[in-house]
Structure formats: structure tokens, C-alpha cells
Amino acid sequence: MKTLSIHSGRGGTGKTLIATNLACILANRGFNVTLLDADFRGPCLAFVFSRIVDYRVKYWLNDFLNGRCNQNEVLVDISDCYNFKGKLQVGFANPSIAAIQNVMNKSQAWELTAVKKLFSLLSYLNKDEIGDYCIFDTSPGVQYSSINALVASDLCIMVMSSDVIDLEATKNILKDIADNFQKKTVIILNKYCPENRLEENKKNTVAQIEAVLKHPVISKIPCYCDVLQGNRTELLAVKKPDHPFIKQLEEVANKIDSA
Amino acid sequence: MEKQFMEVKLLAKVVEQLKLINSKLDFLTQQNAELLKIYNARDVMPLSPKADVMTLLKLPLSLRKTVIALYKVERATAADIAKATGRSRPVESDCANQLVRMGLANKTREGMTIYFSIEPGLEVEK
Numbered sequence: 001m002k003t004l005s006i007h008s009g010r011g012g013t014g015k016t017l018i019a020t021n022l023a024c025i026l027a028n029r030g031f032n033v034t035l036l037d038a039d040f041r042g043p044c045l046a047f048v049f050s051r052i053v054d055y056r057v058k059y060w061l062n063d064f065l066n067g068r069c070n071q072n073e074v075l076v077d078i079s080d081c082y083n084f085k086g087k088l089q090v091g092f093a094n095p096s097i098a099a100i101q102n103v104m105n106k107s108q109a110w111e112l113t114a115v116k117k118l119f120s121l122l123s124y125l126n127k128d129e130i131g132d133y134c135i136f137d138t139s140p141g142v143q144y145s146s147i148n149a150l151v152a153s154d155l156c157i158m159v160m161s162s163d164v165i166d167l168e169a170t171k172n173i174l175k176d177i178a179d180n181f182q183k184k185t186v187i188i189l190n191k192y193c194p195e196n197r198l199e200e201n202k203k204n205t206v207a208q209i210e211a212v213l214k215h216p217v218i219s220k221i222p223c224y225c226d227v228l229q230g231n232r233t234e235l236l237a238v239k240k241p242d243h244p245f246i247k248q249l250e251e252v253a254n255k256i257d258s259a
Numbered sequence: 260m261e262k263q264f265m266e267v268k269l270l271a272k273v274v275e276q277l278k279l280i281n282s283k284l285d286f287l288t289q290q291n292a293e294l295l296k297i298y299n300a301r302d303v304m305p306l307s308p309k310a311d312v313m314t315l316l317k318l319p320l321s322l323r324k325t326v327i328a329l330y331k332v333e334r335a336t337a338a339d340i341a342k343a344t345g346r347s348r349p350v351e352s353d354c355a356n357q358l359v360r361m362g363l364a365n366k367t368r369e370g371m372t373i374y375f376s377i378e379p380g381l382e383v384e385k
Contacts, residue, residue, distance in 0.1 A: 112311040112377070119331045147312040151327060180316055181323070 001126050004256065005038070005136040005153035007146055007178075009169025013159045014190040016044040017227070017236075019137035021246060024237035025253045027079065027088035031132040034075060034125055036091040037061060038149040039139035040103040043093035050233055052078050053092060060094035062103065064121070065114045071124040082238050086132070091121075103145070115148040122152055141169070147177060155259065156185040158215070162192055162205055167212060174213055184259075185215045188252065191223040218255050221248045310363040310377045318363075325354040326377060329364065334376035 006019045016039075023035040037045040040062065046053045056076050064074040075089040082088070094100075106114075125131035136149035150156055156178050160166040170187070178185050187209065206217045227236065227245050237246050310326050318326070328343035328351075329335060335343075337352035344351060355375040358364035365376045 108309045108311050108314070111313075112309060115312055116330050116377070123331065144312065151312050151315070151330070177316070180320075181327075182320070 001122070001131045001134060002155065002256070003122060003134045003136070003153040004155050004157055005138055005146075005149045006157045006159060007138045007150060007173070008140045008159045008166075009171075009173045010160075010166055011042075011140040013140070013161055013166065014221075015140070015159050016048065016137050017232075018157075018159055018188060018190065018249065018252075019135050020045070020048055020235060021237040021249050022253060022256075023088060023133075023135050024082065024084070024235050025246070025249055026133050026257075027082075027084040027086040028237070028241075029253070030085040032087040032089075032130060034089050034091065034131045034134045036121075036134065036136050036149070037093035038136040038145045039143075040093045040145045041100055041139050041143060043095040043100075045090060045137060046092045046095045048232055048235075049078065049090060049092070052076070052081060057092055060099065061091045062094045062099050064091070065117050067113075067117075071121050074121075082235070106144075111144045111148065114144070115151060118148055118152045142173065142177065150178060150183060151181055154184065155256065156183045157188055157256075158185060158213075159188045159190050162189055162209070167209065171213055174215065186218045186255075187213060187215055189217050189220045191228075192220045193223050219248055219252045221245060310358070314363070321350075322354050322358060325351060325358060326363070329355075329375060329377045332376075333378075334367070334374040336372060336374060340375065 006015045006022075008015050019035065023033045027033045035045065037043050038061075046057075056078070059069040059074050061074055063069050064071070074091050076092065077087060077089045079087045079089075122134060125134055134153075136153060138146035138149050140146070158170050158174065158178070160170045174185060189206065189209065192205075206220060210217055222244070224243075224245050227243070230236065236243055237249070240246065310329075315323050315326055324344045324346070325340055328340045331343065332339065337355055338348050340351040340355060341348040355364060356366070358377075359366045359375070363377070365378060367374050367376070
């Protein structure tokens, strides 16, 4: 099983959009995919799959980390809702304010339990060959939940826009965290805009970014207004599989699959 | 005569101060002995290690690899850790023992086998 963590230095780079659609693309190719919301401070998957969450979620990932349920009880199989060839199961983080506050007050010892629990979940998915892919949608910046997910993953996908502040934030995360754990890392340049300050010298933006971050840019996804303005509860990979945004992610999936 | 009296008085003050220093040294020695007793007993005492991911960032890479291997299991021998990290058993034994000395891992013996583990202490949920 391949474990991917989709991370970013700052918020609003498109992590959740990429994570959810990438999971759908892989599930539609016949893979068994597990998507986990590792953003306990700003859970998003419960919103994206809100129609399903209301009647299918018995336990949250928070409950699993707190030892209230087992691995098989926390994962919600949603494949039948989309008729994917493979299986897509999701572990949702609890979006209630009380749950977010609860996570914020956790101690170092709890975080140690949490990382061990994550490893046990991955081991469960690996053991019974339940999963081909596990994707963590993380919290931006340096948060315990994100670093826990990053440590547990095989590949770190950093999502960033070509904004200079994003570049600095990504550089810091890579230098201080991902590179320290010797994680294989790739970059997705999302919401790419050709009229960017990085192109002032008319140099290749991707080459510049790769030189600064010392990791390969595997995709350069342009900024699509219809994607940004679209209904987030409707999965683009399901509703518009021929959209250029999805086509770009199909290529990302190819690269990840062959890696 | 008065000068001699002053000298005796000064000497008595010095002796008094020396006694005070001595008593403080006795206290420190006793405290140190107690700390040493706790330190030496650590290999067999249940601890509450804090080898969380943020602490990991402060450790050298060699120790970090051992901790990550220990995250995946309940407990492991040096040979088990070596299998997970791809390094040699003596290297892992050295790293695991170093983590035990730092208070970041537990060490238990069952017969001839020594197990290492990273188990946080029980915590009441807030």
C-alpha cells in the first residue's frame, strides 16, 4: 500500500480539492483507496461529503485516536454512492467546535498515542490487503496531526501556489520537517498563474521553484475559476471527469502509481 | 589581648560557616544519591516516554529512525528494529539503549530477550 500525505505550508492551496479528487480518480481506476482527514483543527472532508456524513458516520477519527472504536469502525465505505470500480473509504475528522477544542488541548503523550494509532490503522489496511492507497488530507503548516501523518506516509505531496509567500512557507516546512524525516517529496504547483512575480526574469517558474525547494514539481495546475467557484460538495472527478483540472490530476495519479 | 580575642571570634565564625557548607554538601550528596538511584533503576521502571513527532525533530537521524520503527509495534527486540530499519542489530541495540537512557523508550526483559517499546503513560481524556 502506498501512503500519501497531502500537505502545504499555508492554507487555501487546494489540498482538500486535490486529495478528494485524487482519491476518486484512483478509486475509479479500481484501486482500494482510504482517505483520511488529518486536519483536526479545520476538518473539511465532513463538509465535502456532508450528504453521506449525516447518516453514515458512527465514529470520527477523533474517536479512533481516543480509543473509543476500532479501525474497521472508523472507516466509512462510500464507494456505492459513486459507483467506483474500486473501493473508497473515508475516515472523517469531527468538525464540531467541541471536538476541535478537545484536539487543541491534547498533551504530548496523547500525540504520541495518536501517531501510534495512525500506524496501527495503516498496518490494518496493509495486513488484510484492504488498501492500495491511503491519502492523508492534512492541516497546513506545522501541526501535530500533520506531522504525525507525514511521518506515517511514504510520499509527501506539497501543494503550493506560485506565490512567493507560499514558496517560503513550503521551503520552511521541507527544510524543518519533511527533509528531516527523509521523506520522498514532490510538489504540485496549484492555481498556477503565468503573470506571477516569480516570472519577472522570464525564467522557467518550475525550474526556479525546483531549484529553491530541491524537490521535483510533478504538476503545474492552472487556476480555473469554475473550479474555485464550484460547489465543493460535488466531486469534480465524478461530475466533470473531462475537466482539465481532473486531467492534470489523472497525470499526477499516473506519476504516483508508477513511482 | 584584644587582637587575639578578635582572631578567635573570627575563627569561630569561619568554623560556623564551614559547618553550614558541610551540611549543605551533605544534603546535596544525599539528593544526588537518590537521583542516581532513580536513574539507575530506569531500565526496569515503567516510564511515560514523550517520543512524539516534535521531540523526534530534536533527535539525530539515527535515533529518529529507531523511534519510527518503534511507532509501528507494541514492543520489539533490537533484531526486530533492525529488520524494520535495514540497519544492523548492534546499531539498533545501541540506538534503542540510548533512547532508554534519554527516557524516551522503555526496556523490559523476558528471560534472555530484551524488548524495547515506546508506550505513553495512561492518560485520562480531557
